[in-house]
Amino acid sequence: MLRVKVGKSLGVWDWSITNCDACLLEIEDPSETVKCNYCGATFHPDCYKNLKNTKSSCPKCRVSLYE
Numbered sequence: 001m002l003r004v005k006v007g008k009s010l011g012v013w014d015w016s017i018t019n020c021d022a023c024l025l026e027i028e029d030p031s032e033t034v035k036c037n038y039c040g041a042t043f044h045p046d047c048y049k050n051l052k053n054t055k056s057s058c059p060k061c062r063v064s065l066y067e
């Protein structure tokens with residue numbers, strides 16, 4: 001069951017347990033994981049939105065997530 005898409009292209013879904021690279025907490029619902037297009041860092045949709053809204057860069061690869 002795929003949920004609402006956040007951002008642009010989301011890349012491949014990863015169904016293993018992952019941690020959010022922004023808040024470092026476990027992502028409990030993998031179907032809602034948002035990935036960095038460049039390094040594959042995983043984020044909660046809300047964390048990804050926060051990064052974008054604050055014009056921050058990806059914590060892993062430092063690419064700007066702000067469009």
Ligand SMILES: [Zn+2]
Pocket residue numbers: 020021022023024025043044047
């Ligand atoms: Zn998070």
Ligand SMILES: [Zn+2]
Pocket residue numbers: 036037038039040041058059060061062063
């Ligand atoms: Zn990245």
